[in-house]
Amino acid sequence: MSISTTPTDAADRVPEHEPTAHRGLLAWVREIARLTTPDRIVWCDGSEAEWHELTDGLVAAGTLVRLDPAKRPNSFWARTDPTDVARVEERTFICSADPADAGPTNNWVEPAEMKLTMTELYRGCMTGRTMYVVPFCMGPVDARAPMFGVELTDSPYVVASMRIMTRMGASVLAAMGDDAPFVRALHSVGAPLEPGAADVAWPCNDTKFISHFPETREIWSYGSGYGGNSLLGKKCYALRIASVMGRDEGWLAEHMLIMKLTSPQGVVRYVAGAFPSACGKTNLAMLEPTLPGWTVETVGDDIAWMRFGDDGRLWAVNPEYGLFGVAPGTDHRTNPNAMKTLAKGNSIFTNVARTDDGDVWWEGMGEPPAHLTDWHGDDWTPDSDGPSSHPNSRFCTPITQAPTLAAEYHDPRGVPIDAILFGGRRRTTVPLVSEARDWVHGVFLGATLSSETTAAATGKVGVVRRDPMAMLPFIGYHAGDYFAHWIDMEKRAGDAAKLPKVFYVNWFRRGDDGRFLWPGFGENSRVLAWIAGRLDGTAPAVETPVGMVPPPGALDLSGLDTDPADVELALRVDADEWRAELPGIAEWFATMGDKLPAVLATELDALRARLA
Numbered sequence: 001m002s003i004s005t006t007p008t009d010a011a012d013r014v015p016e017h018e019p020t021a022h023r024g025l026l027a028w029v030r031e032i033a034r035l036t037t038p039d040r041i042v043w044c045d046g047s048e049a050e051w052h053e054l055t056d057g058l059v060a061a062g063t064l065v066r067l068d069p070a071k072r073p074n075s076f077w078a079r080t081d082p083t084d085v086a087r088v089e090e091r092t093f094i095c096s097a098d099p100a101d102a103g104p105t106n107n108w109v110e111p112a113e114m115k116l117t118m119t120e121l122y123r124g125c126m127t128g129r130t131m132y133v134v135p136f137c138m139g140p141v142d143a144r145a146p147m148f149g150v151e152l153t154d155s156p157y158v159v160a161s162m163r164i165m166t167r168m169g170a171s172v173l174a175a176m177g178d179d180a181p182f183v184r185a186l187h188s189v190g191a192p193l194e195p196g197a198a199d200v201a202w203p204c205n206d207t208k209f210i211s212h213f214p215e216t217r218e219i220w221s222y223g224s225g226y227g228g229n230s231l232l233g234k235k236c237y238a239l240r241i242a243s244v245m246g247r248d249e250g251w252l253a254e255h256m257l258i259m260k261l262t263s264p265q266g267v268v269r270y271v272a273g274a275f276p277s278a279c280g281k282t283n284l285a286m287l288e289p290t291l292p293g294w295t296v297e298t299v300g301d302d303i304a305w306m307r308f309g310d311d312g313r314l315w316a317v318n319p320e321y322g323l324f325g326v327a328p329g330t331d332h333r334t335n336p337n338a339m340k341t342l343a344k345g346n347s348i349f350t351n352v353a354r355t356d357d358g359d360v361w362w363e364g365m366g367e368p369p370a371h372l373t374d375w376h377g378d379d380w381t382p383d384s385d386g387p388s389s390h391p392n393s394r395f396c397t398p399i400t401q402a403p404t405l406a407a408e409y410h411d412p413r414g415v416p417i418d419a420i421l422f423g424g425r426r427r428t429t430v431p432l433v434s435e436a437r438d439w440v441h442g443v444f445l446g447a448t449l450s451s452e453t454t455a456a457a458t459g460k461v462g463v464v465r466r467d468p469m470a471m472l473p474f475i476g477y478h479a480g481d482y483f484a485h486w487i488d489m490e491k492r493a494g495d496a497a498k499l500p501k502v503f504y505v506n507w508f509r510r511g512d513d514g515r516f517l518w519p520g521f522g523e524n525s526r527v528l529a530w531i532a533g534r535l536d537g538t539a540p541a542v543e544t545p546v547g548m549v550p551p552p553g554a555l556d557l558s559g560l561d562t563d564p565a566d567v568e569l570a571l572r573v574d575a576d577e578w579r580a581e582l583p584g585i586a587e588w589f590a591t592m593g594d595k596l597p598a599v600l601a602t603e604l605d606a607l608r609a610r611l612a
């Protein structure tokens with residue numbers, strides 16, 4: 001790291017140590033320093049030495065606790081303020097010039113008004129703190145058009161996490177040269193330190209704003225240190241801002257995993273999958289197939305940027321560099337590859353429990369130890385009331401440590417997608433797997449995707465809501481325009497178009513007694529094998545009102561110890577349940593007003609007719 005300024009004249013000193021000649025960047029850094037008045041400015045180089053300096057400082061401040069290096073090398077335990085544990089959707093804003101561009105799914109404030117409000121919050125907000133300049137790149141730096149960003153933040157926890165989650169530092173700054181365009185991402189925890197005041201382990205502010213200015217490609221985040229609100233390369237840039245770039249430039253920025261699926265015969269298929277937050281993307285991306293001979297390799301677990309190649313195929317890149325995964329439920333039986341990734345160390349665990357011998361623990365990881373320190377920092381025993389770990393506790397770890405990493409991960413061209421899966425968390429109605437009849441029907445399935453809310457966002461858990469393409473909290477513009485953009489992708493593919501087939505999955509259907517009807521996790525390979533068979537034209541399917549499903553016997557259930565009657569229930573298409581679903585879909589579409597593409601209204605009419 002290089003320190004560019006002294007404590008007293010942070011904003012105005014001659015930039016002798018500023019490691020770039022990028023005038024736009026320098027001017028912005030000085031402008032923000034003048035506004036936020038940090039004690040010093042640090043330009044992050046992404047080096048090993050810088051990581052150690054940051055993490056040592058965070059340990060000294062009490063934000064991080066170093067885990068036992070013999071068990072978890074170079075790894076740390078963090079606890080947040082109990083009010084700062086998840087994305088805050090009601091405090092997230094799309095500040096487009098025209099409110100119609102934000103649409104019915106976003107909070108909107110006029111951009112100048114939002115900037116006025118937030119400028120007053122930012123004024124002096126870094127007093128007593130360091131402002132870090134974090135140059136980062138979403139996707140490979142050697143891409144044809146590398147996607148740069150710079151985050152200015154007063155949180156060293158954010159800097160350390162950004163080093164895991166993005167390509168960042170001196171090499172990125174060098175690649176930016178002196179005039180590359182970049183997304184300006186400003187972040188503050190909103191907790192100035194007056195001289196002599198004591199700091200807290202997790203500074204944050206009750207007032208929170210996660211604001212996006214799509215026209216100027218800017219992000220202003222204030223008051224939260226939690227990942228989804230503060231690691232601005234992730235949801236804010238790679239989904240909300242990038243979805244607007246995609247609209248303008250003809251590509252897609254999606255909340256999708258990307259996997260490489262290889263059959264026992266060696267046939268390779270690339271599959272992307274959109275499931276809402278905490279609905280199984282990371283697990284599917286790292287799956288250990290139970291069906292012999294199949295392999296799954298990981299390209300991405302959360303975000304896919306997809307554009308058509310000259311070959312008419314849809315090519316997907318994972319813009320991220322790390323995994324920011326849900327901890328609870330992750331275990332050697334459910335996701336052994338995540339456990340192996342974490343065992344290599346170099347990770348930050350947030351809001352999980354710590355064992356007395358310097359390791360981490362969370363619900364779902366086998367038998368609980370007799371004593372833990374829980375995510376509040378309190379003593380915890382198996383007799384304690386609540387869980388030891390917050391349901392949205394997370395691990396942050398380098399994706400390059402995954403034993404399942406596909407070699408293609410590093411390829412700036414990405415991988416050509418053969419199938420897109422949409423999926424949600426539904427106790428009823430939605431069958432284990434179904435296939436769309438064509439592209440428009442596939443877009444309809446995505447546009448009407450529904451799921452029960454999870455702990456990944458603040459608010460009530462378990463409420464069914466429409467979550468189009470698993471992007472409800474992340475579409476940076478009008479959802480009706482977004483649907484039209486998806487439909488139009490068919491035209492963008494050109495004459496040689498080879499569109500992915502679309503499937504709809506639900507791992508979470510339950511029996512009357514609340515049990516999961518389908519065992520999930522590695523057993524999902526059986527569903528993937530049927531999907532691969534559909535792509536090859538070898539697997540059978542039967543028409544139902546909602547799409548094509550595997551007939552009895554079409555799923556390979558050999559060696560599965562689930563009751564076949566449960567599998568049948570998981571696959572069932574119940575016309576009554578689906579008829580009950582129709583008013584909700586109609587209501588949802590009505591919120592799009594005249595922006596709803598006519599073909600989607602036609603799809604709904606056709607579904608209604610098939611169910612009549």
Ligand SMILES: Nc1nc2c(ncn2[C@@H]2O[C@H](COP(=O)(O)OP(=O)(O)OP(=O)(O)O)[C@@H](O)[C@H]2O)c(=O)[nH]1
Pocket residue numbers: 275276277278279280281282283284301302324325326327328329330334456507508516519520521524
């Ligand atoms: N029953 C069941 N649970 C699953 C399955 N796959 C994942 N889960 C659980 O669902 C939760 C979320 O899974 P993840 O894979 O982390 O979800 P995600 O979509 O990557 O979540 P985000 O990182 O928030 O976007 C975890 O507790 C998993 O254990 C499955 O096939 N069946």
Ligand SMILES: O=C([O-])CC(=O)C(=O)O
Pocket residue numbers: 086087227228229234235276277278302324456457
């Ligand atoms: O953004 C976050 O906090 C984590 C995440 O991946 C999601 O919620 O989809």
Ligand SMILES: [Mn+2]
Pocket residue numbers: 255276277278302
């Ligand atoms: Mn996610």
